[in-house]
Amino acid sequence: xxxxxxxxxxxxxxxxxxxVLSAGFVxxxxxxxxxxxxxxxxxxxxxxxxxxxxxxxxxxxxxxxxQNFILNARSGFTQGTVGFGVDALGLFGVKLDGGRGTYGTQxxxxxxxxxxxxxxxxxxxxxxxxxxxxxxxxxxxFSELPILQSSDARSLPQTFQxxxxxxxxxxxxxxxxxxxxxxxxxxxxxxEKLSVGGRGTVKxxxxxxxxxxxxxxxxxxxxxxEDRTNAGIWYAQLEDIYKQRYARLEHSWAxxxxxxxxxxxxxxxxxxxxxxxxxxIDNRTATGLFSLKTGPHSFYLGLQNMYGDSPWLRVAGSxxxxxxxxxxxxxxxxxxxxxxxxxxxxxxxxxxxxGLTMMNRFIEGxxxxxxxxxxxxxxxxxxxxxxxxxxxxxxxxxxRLRNFSLRQNYGTNTSFDETRVIIQYPIKFL
Numbered sequence: 001x002x003x004x005x006x007x008x009x010x011x012x013x014x015x016x017x018x019x020v021l022s023a024g025f026v027x028x029x030x031x032x033x034x035x036x037x038x039x040x041x042x043x044x045x046x047x048x049x050x051x052x053x054x055x056x057x058x059x060x061x062x063x064x065x066x067q068n069f070i071l072n073a074r075s076g077f078t079q080g081t082v083g084f085g086v087d088a089l090g091l092f093g094v095k096l097d098g099g100r101g102t103y104g105t106q107x108x109x110x111x112x113x114x115x116x117x118x119x120x121x122x123x124x125x126x127x128x129x130x131x132x133x134x135x136x137x138x139x140x141x142f143s144e145l146p147i148l149q150s151s152d153a154r155s156l157p158q159t160f161q162x163x164x165x166x167x168x169x170x171x172x173x174x175x176x177x178x179x180x181x182x183x184x185x186x187x188x189x190x191x192e193k194l195s196v197g198g199r200g201t202v203k204x205x206x207x208x209x210x211x212x213x214x215x216x217x218x219x220x221x222x223x224x225x226e227d228r229t230n231a232g233i234w235y236a237q238l239e240d241i242y243k244q245r246y247a248r249l250e251h252s253w254a255x256x257x258x259x260x261x262x263x264x265x266x267x268x269x270x271x272x273x274x275x276x277x278x279x280x281i282d283n284r285t286a287t288g289l290f291s292l293k294t295g296p297h298s299f300y301l302g303l304q305n306m307y308g309d310s311p312w313l314r315v316a317g318s319x320x321x322x323x324x325x326x327x328x329x330x331x332x333x334x335x336x337x338x339x340x341x342x343x344x345x346x347x348x349x350x351x352x353x354x355g356l357t358m359m360n361r362f363i364e365g366x367x368x369x370x371x372x373x374x375x376x377x378x379x380x381x382x383x384x385x386x387x388x389x390x391x392x393x394x395x396x397x398x399x400r401l402r403n404f405s406l407r408q409n410y411g412t413n414t415s416f417d418e419t420r421v422i423i424q425y426p427i428k429f430l
Contacts, residue, residue: 025085028076035425036068038155040105042418045407064098064107064116066155083130087141092121093155106187107155120189124159134167140184140191145176147217147236147246149321151186153328158186158317162214176219176234185317196241196278197316198333210278212239215315228252240274242281242313248322262291266322270313282308283335289324296350302341302363304332309369311335325363329380329406329418332365337376339365355388370410378408397425 041063071090077083095108098116108116126139140161143150150158164178182191193211216239221232229251236244248266255261268285272278284307292299302324306312312323312333320326325339332339343361348354360383368376382404389397400422408414 024076024083025078026076029074029430031073031429032071033427033429034068034070034072035427036070036155037066037421037423038068038107039063039065039421040107040154040418041420042105042416044416046412046415061102062104063102064105065096066093066098066107067096068093068155070156077128077130081131085128085130087126087128087137087139089124089140089142089157089159090121091124091156091159092119094119105154109187109189120187121156122159122184122189124161124184133169134165136163136165138163143180143318145217145219145234146232146248146322147219147234147244148180148215148315149319151317151319153319154186156186159184161191172222172224174221174223176221177217179214179216180315181214183315183317194238195316196238196313197318198311198313210241212241212277214239225251228254237273238313238315240276241272241278242270243273244313245269246322259292259294262289262293264289264324268312270308270310278313281310281313283310283312284308285312285323285333287322287324296347298343298345298347300341300343300345300361302339302343304337304339304341306333306335306337309335311337325365327361327363327380328382328402328404328420329416330363330365330378330408332363332378332380334365334368334370334376336367336369337365338367339363355390357386359384359386368410373410376408376410378406378414380404380406394425397423399423 041061043061069090069092071088073088075085075087077085093108095116095118098108103110103114103116109120110116124140126137126141129136140159142152142157143160148160150160152158160180161182162178162180164176167175180194183194184191193213194215195209195211215236217234217236219232219234221230223230231249232247234246246266246268248264250262250264252260252262266287268283270281270283272281286305286307288303290301304323304325312320312331314320320331320333323331323333325332325341341361341363343359346358348356348358362379362381364379366375366377368378370376382402384400384402386398386400389395400420402420402422403418405417406415
């Protein structure tokens with residue numbers, strides 16, 4: 001924990017001891033512990049061979065199993081003109097299974113010749129201040145911005161370190177601005193500099209050797225039409241690597257009491273920044289996700305087109321949350337790639353089984369341009385069956401079974417089948 005965060009923790013202890021100041025600090029606090037059991041097994045089908053025929057790289061599959069503890073503690077704000085609070089995220093993961101030969105799922109960090117660690121963890125702390133409807137946050141936390149979304153798809157979530165201001169003082173509008181200078185990957189315990197990720201730029205372990213001193217960003221979102229419409233504009237600068245501009249529009253229509261239609265369209269525009277450490281960048285991306293929900297049925301159509309000679313870029317390790325065809329196995333974001341998705345969800349409450357849901361989707365991409373091909377193709381199939389316990393001692397325990405496959409006609413170790421089992425038991429203290 002750095003010096004500023006230690007000071008924030010000391011101030012919070014002083015505040016708690018004062019009953020006047022602590023009124024909102026304690027009363028509005030939220031503390032929960034998520035017990036996450038995570039298993040994943042990826043079976044490589046090309047170059048790496050298969051489980052029974054490992055192939056030339058002798059990497060037939062990657063499999064790991066972990067038990068994880070995610071403590072999320074968020075205080076309220078103290079009384080007064082300037083409110084003060086503290087957020088803490090305690091992360092700890094334990095290896096249950098996964099030897100040297102099955103490393104590489106990014107569920108665990110590796111060391112000593114790719115040996116998965118027996119355990120790993122981190123404490124992320126952030127101080128927060130509030131004046132009116134404006135908040136300032138300084139420290140380390142889980143980011144949920146459209147241009148910087150922490151990945152939470154493995155044992156423990158990715159965190160970012162920096163400062164961010166958020167203001168809702170203007171009714172209907174939310175303003176954002178900040179700077180991030182470091183991150184701890186989902187399979188790491190250290191705080192590293194930000195680096196660039198994206199197809200054709202990733203070097204190893206979801207990270208990258210092309211690093212930046214920081215990510216600067218601003219954004220504005222406007223909700224109107226009784227919150228059925230949301231429009232946003234964002235700008236992000238990964239210093240000396242790329243500049244990113246993003247605009248999106250979301251809208252939902254309630255056709256009847258039992259039917260709704262939704263649409264989310266977006267447009268990204270990239271070019272290089274400063275020293276252009278990742279080289280010239282030329283990418284423009286148009287996206288659209290359209291939905292129809294009626295009763296227990298939900299249908300989706302996703303369209304995603306990449307233009308220019310560069311792939312879609314992001315901070316390494318983060319999730320491409322605003323790409324509609326971002327999936328468990330791929331984001332379908334290669335240079336000049338055109339992809340589409342069809343998805344169907346069903347809620348079994350209609351059959352008298354509340355808490356049970358199913359998702360199926362198919363995604364196909366074409367026209368991928370790399371250094372070795374100008375007509376790359378990929379396709380993915382994904383299924384998730386999930387159940388959330390509705391009552392009793394284990395209420396809110398969730399079980400998710402995910403099975404997916406990815407097929408590509410280019411690259412190495414890019415075609416695989418994977419299964420994940422995720423069991424989560426949330427325990428709420430406050």
